């Protein structure tokens with residue numbers, strides 16, 4: 305029922321679509337997606353986030369807007385706005401009856417729901433629309449990428465599972481969809497002692513630097529484990545986090 | 556083909572079976588299983604580990620024995636021995652052709668493979684046989700528990716997802732199988748700065764202490780994030796890790 309034409313119309317006034325993927329769950333992909341959105345918002349850009357992580361939708365919770373609801377207007381589904389920066393947010397979480405979704409997401413079902421959201425959400429005019437993908441490099445994120453066709457992909461890993469394999473697989477996926485990996489984020493890479501400033505690569509120094517150089521990924525950053533970040537995301541107040549790790553993001 | 560009688564015979568000379576489960580993957584369940592086995596081995600006990608985590612079999616890798624192979628003798632499959640403490644190890648990893656297993660494990664398949672291993676592995680005489688379960692509290696670990704019927708269950712969580720829900724669910728699962736949760740391990744709970752000794756609950760203070768008291772779980776421990784532990788497990792040299800977090804384990 306939702307046609308390619310519907311989707312094309314909805315995304316016509318979105319200047320740049322970026323997808324955020326990960327090697328596996330729990331590496332901080334949703335948190336990084338939020339931080340990247342805030343980076344753009346701080347520069348005065350119009351930003352939206354589509355929470356396509358159907359298995360574990362957490363964008364609304366991170367921004368503290370899980371109690372809000374998208375409004376169905378004549379022009380389509382109006383996204384929810386974040387409190388501080390007015391980032392437009394759409395997530396299946398707004399439509400799930402409870403926190404625990406018993407749905408088992410398979411490829412065709414994901415594709416159908418993606419098209420529904422893409423065809424009905426009225427984003428208006430945006431400089432950036434970020435897509436928080438399902439975790440991993442398997443069918444689910446691939447299905448979302450095929451529907452979205454982003455201008456670029458950002459890969460989030462932890463130092464432990466930042467292996468050449470994940471980066472190569474992400475690059476292959478991106479190339480198969482005629483897009484590119486534009487950024488590599490090594491999350492929870494080190495810890496800085498608040499008392500004496502000592503930095504430790506808690507899970508060992510990751511290979512992100514080498515790999516981004518080898519594959520000519522234009523942007524690479526190591527994000528430390530920061531208890532403040534954990535606390536703010538848990539409280540749904542990520543917009544209060546001051547550090548901008550994406551200061552030199554090229555897009 | 557493997558009968559309940561076969562399994563009963565194999566486990567007759569195993570004094571105590573303990574299963575190790577987790578709230579979700581990546582919290583360090585396999586690492587904790589290995590540390591508990593080493594705790595018993597250091598006390599001169601005979602110990603075995605059955606790596607029932609079919610999705611992500613990592614016990615052989617943690618002990619650095621993934622290149623060894625179980626020997627099929629007349630008496631049955633002889634487990635592989637760890638280098639330092641002679642802990643007996645059995646894992647499906649020894650039989651997988653490569654590191655990436657494309658198999659999608661469903662309940663009946665897991666049960667069948669479990670019975671095969673349980674009915675054919677010659678453990679000999681053991682004081683403790685530990686079972687590293689598939690992660691989570693869903694069908695896969697439940698299926699393994701039903702085949703094993705352990706004397707006790709140890710639950711591993713991280714401070715972030717140590718919720719009453721996971722503990723309650725684990726207790727229900729244990730009770731449904733007429734066993735009990737004998738230990739709660741909150742892993743990667745805090746970090747101690749090697750330079751100044753400052754301790755920080757990186758992901759926030761967990762609720763493990765409250766929950767183990769509330770549900771009368773006999774053993775509770777918070778294990779810090781220790782880069783030495785990460786390094787040794789990555790190198791397959793966990794037996795070189797000196798700290799024993801299970802010093803006061805009651806069994």
Ligand SMILES: Nc1ncnc2c1ncn2[C@@H]1O[C@H](COP(=O)(O)OP(=O)(O)O)[C@@H](O)[C@H]1O
Pocket residue numbers: 326328329330331332333334335336360362439491492527528529530531533534535537538715
């Ligand atoms: N750099 C970081 N420092 C501290 N905590 C972090 C960091 N990145 C993520 N977290 C925490 O880790 C948890 C998992 O992050 P999340 O973004 O939900 O992961 P994913 O989307 O990959 O499953 C969250 O509770 C979040 O607060």
Ligand SMILES: Nc1ncnc2c1ncn2[C@@H]1O[C@H](COP(=O)(O)OP(=O)(O)O)[C@@H](O)[C@H]1O
Pocket residue numbers: 464577579580581582583584585586587611613690742743778779780781782784785786788789
């Ligand atoms: N207390 C700890 N300190 C540092 N690293 C840890 C700790 N516990 C586990 N790890 C590391 O975390 C990773 C995941 O642990 P693992 O035992 O494989 O988790 P699971 O079995 O729950 O998936 C491993 O690389 C391991 O070395």
Ligand SMILES: [Zn+2]
Pocket residue numbers: 497498499500501502748749750751752753
């Ligand atoms: Zn310090």
